Amino acid sequence: MKANDSKRKVLVTGGTGYIGSHACLSLHEAGFEPVLIDNLCNSSRRVLPRLQELSGQSFTFYEGDIRDRELLRSIFAAHQPWAVMHFAGLKAVGESVAEPERYHANNVEGTESLLQAMAEAGVQRLVFSSSATVYGDPDLVPIAESAPRRTTNPYGQNKLDIEHMLERLAAADERWRIACLRYFNPAGAHASGRLGEDPNGIPNNLMPYISQVAVGRRPQLDVFGDDYDTPDGTGVRDYIHVMDLVEGHVAALEHLQQANGFIPVNLGTGAGLSVLELRAAFAAASGQDIPYRIQPRRPGDIAASWADPSRAKALLGWQAKRNVRELCADAWRWQHNNPQGYDSE
Ligand code: NAD
Numbered sequence: 356m357k358a359n360d361s362k363r364k365v366l367v368t369g370g371t372g373y374i375g376s377h378a379c380l381s382l383h384e385a386g387f388e389p390v391l392i393d394n395l396c397n398s399s400r401r402v403l404p405r406l407q408e409l410s411g412q413s414f415t416f417y418e419g420d421i422r423d424r425e426l427l428r429s430i431f432a433a434h435q436p437w438a439v440m441h442f443a444g445l446k447a448v449g450e451s452v453a454e455p456e457r458y459h460a461n462n463v464e465g466t467e468s469l470l471q472a473m474a475e476a477g478v479q480r481l482v483f484s485s486s487a488t489v490y491g492d493p494d495l496v497p498i499a500e501s502a503p504r505r506t507t508n509p510y511g512q513n514k515l516d517i518e519h520m521l522e523r524l525a526a527a528d529e530r531w532r533i534a535c536l537r538y539f540n541p542a543g544a545h546a547s548g549r550l551g552e553d554p555n556g557i558p559n560n561l562m563p564y565i566s567q568v569a570v571g572r573r574p575q576l577d578v579f580g581d582d583y584d585t586p587d588g589t590g591v592r593d594y595i596h597v598m599d600l601v602e603g604h605v606a607a608l609e610h611l612q613q614a615n616g617f618i619p620v621n622l623g624t625g626a627g628l629s630v631l632e633l634r635a636a637f638a639a640a641s642g643q644d645i646p647y648r649i650q651p652r653r654p655g656d657i658a659a660s661w662a663d664p665s666r667a668k669a670l671l672g673w674q675a676k677r678n679v680r681e682l683c684a685d686a687w688r689w690q691h692n693n694p695q696g697y698d699s700e
């Protein structure tokens with residue numbers, strides 16, 4: 356790294372969100388300077404003092420929407436970022452079915468606006484938050500990047516539309532360097548217990564739901580189906596610790612120094628865990644009882660999904676390091692210390 360590169364700035368869209376906030380810390384630790392933009396539609400300003408406390412630095416934060424082209428122009432002019440990590444987006448599958456236009460406008464048009472501002476500013480390094488949702492109901496597990504892409508809901512369609520947009524850009528101009536990271540099931544929290552997942556309302560995802568049962572905010576877990584073709588009948592997923600995930604982003608950013616084009620990479624552990632296995636691991640890590648009842652399947656759910664993470668290892672030199680015990684212990688520390696999330700203090 357050249358001396359004047361020592362504090363390369365990275366614009367982090369969705370920087371106060373769950374994954375974006377952890378990514379800011381990881382970037383800082385790797386010697387980058389994150390600059391955050393978020394419209395706070397699904398996150399809290401209270402993340403910012405926590406980031407300062409953990410990093411010893413006050414990161415620049417812009418409250419605003421990635422569809423605000425003037426704002427983006429001024430941010431690019433002021434900071435001349437070396438790269439962009441793009442997390443900003445709406446992510447609730449059920450909501451996307453009810454409000455597909457809002458999802459398209461926010462996710463797809465928001466990304467178009469960002470790419471336009473990047474092109475104008477000559478910034479062509481991008482790490483994008485894609486999702487294993489682009490594999491739909493897979494024919495095979497583990498899932499490799501070459502698996503067919505198909506979607507089952509508007510949120511997934513947004514991710515697929517964006518992936519296609521990024522592929523077209525990279526094909527048209529070889530200066531683009533785009534890591535398209537397909538996350539499996541991010542979970543857990545920073546080991547300090549100061550940053551974590553803080554969903555609004557009733558959690559859609561399993562891990563925050565289990566955590567809220569453990570801390571007494573909800574009476575029991577509803578297990579959506581026990582008649583899948585899996586060892587115990589409940590859904591199997593690849594839960595990846597959020598710190599492993601964001602370290603994978605930093606590895607991808609480093610990779611973009613030497614690689615160009617559109618580079619899709621799975622970020623997962625390579626192992627699947629059932630709903631009941633995750634519940635048991637969380638109960639053991641927290642020492643809390645987690646009552647549950649079996650409910651009908653959730654519409655649109657698939658039986659099993661886990662990653663073939665070999666490309667990430669070969670290309671980025673990255674693999675998940677944290678096991679399910681650490682995942683649950685860290686999620687519990689966060690939930691226990693912040694029973695109401697960022698509103699706890
Ligand atoms: P999150 O909701 O916590 O973070 C997203 C952030 O983006 C929020 O802070 C929100 O306020 C902000 N935002 C949304 N639209 C915006 C806009 N138009 N302008 C500015 N800010 C905006 O979600 P997360 O879990 O941190 O997810 C980050 C990214 O990763 C998303 O793109 C999501 O689709 C993707 N992803 C998440 C998961 C998961 O399970 N958490 C899995 C796969 C992919």
Ligand code: WQD
Pocket residue numbers: 446448485486487488539540541559560561562564576577578579580589590591592630653656
């Ligand atoms: C995991 C398992 C449920 C909640 C979703 C999105 C996907 C991606 C990650 C962004 C399943 C079961 C859940 C509950 C339960 N997001 N479950 N009770 O469905 O793999 O993926 O989040 O890209 O696009 O679809 O994750 O955490 O919702 O569910 O039994 O209260 O837990 O049926 O088997 P999923 P999840």
